[in-house]
Amino acid sequence: MLIRILAALCCCSSLLAHAQSALLRIAIDANNPPFMYADSSGRPAGIYAEQLLALAQHSGITISIETMPWKRALAYLQRGSHGVAGLYSNPERQKHYLYSKPLHLEVLTVYGRKQDHRPRYNQIGDFDGKRVGVLAGWFYSDAFSQARDHGRLRADEASRDAQNVEKLKLGRIDYLIGIRESIEPMLGDQLEALGVFAVNPTYIALPRSAANLRLLQRINQALPTLPQPATSP
Known part of the structure; x- marks a missing residue:
């Protein structure tokens, strides 16, 4: 009986050590x-x-x-x-x-080119017919996903923010959605923030x-x- 108890205690100790x-x-x-x-x-x-x-x-x-x-x-x-x-x-x-x-809490902000003189962002409908730079694999909002899936906007994917910033500067996309702290060090004098998209x-x-x-x-x-x-x- 003592042997069985000791074996059980050893087993429990082993399981506890493994869990920890x-x-x-x-x-x-x-x-x-x-x-x-x-x-x-x-x-x-x-x-x-x-x-x-x-x-x-x-x-x-x-x-x-x-x-x-x-x-x-x-x-x-x-x-x-x-x-x-x-x-x-x-x-x-x-x-x-x-x-x-x-x-x-991440603040997702909409960016555009200053020379395009785009209005402030207010709602998902502002993206209708536009090319929007996003990161591959990211979820932005249910409204954004629905607009993309129904073809109301074109989500242009990149693997990193720097790629989207460069595409926006070159006019290859109309808007960019990015986290404020990630994008603003790369803005330069060509791009501007147009409003908050979401706080996630x-x-x-x-x-x-x-x-x-x-x-x-x-x-x-x-x-x-x-x-x-x-x-x-």
Whole structure:
């Protein structure tokens, strides 16, 4: 009997140690500074990388941060091998993934060329018949998706903001939607902000599983204790 009890205790200790040392793999975009990107050495950098490092310290979860193209990050999330940080939420995604408490609020702004003298942005109908620069794999809003799917606007995709900025300067697109902190360092004297498109909270999303649900509870307990990221106004 004593041998059985000792064996059971060893088994429980082993399971507990495994749970505590479980590795959570989180993918972030490699091309979205200052929020998430790979630095010159290929290491994860940016606001979300810093938040994930702080989260690991505060929660006790071992987190591996991996930078990659955003479409690949979403594919890995769908496959169930990785979580993703910096993701927007929508009803379809909520059916498939577990969402944390918000990480940050991103201000999506509409930009145009000064020489085109375009009016201030007010509503999705302002994009009718226009070419709008966006990032591949990104969700912007339900209204934007519907307008794109019905052919009311043309969503011109790029893998990084710098490509969209260059296309806008050359007149190859009519508008650009981008995060304020990402776009404004690249504006120069040719482009201007035309109004706020949306203010979207970002989250950590995990594949649905019982183990990830337990991890999510630890994540949500730790998130309010993290230092708030500093961004430009």
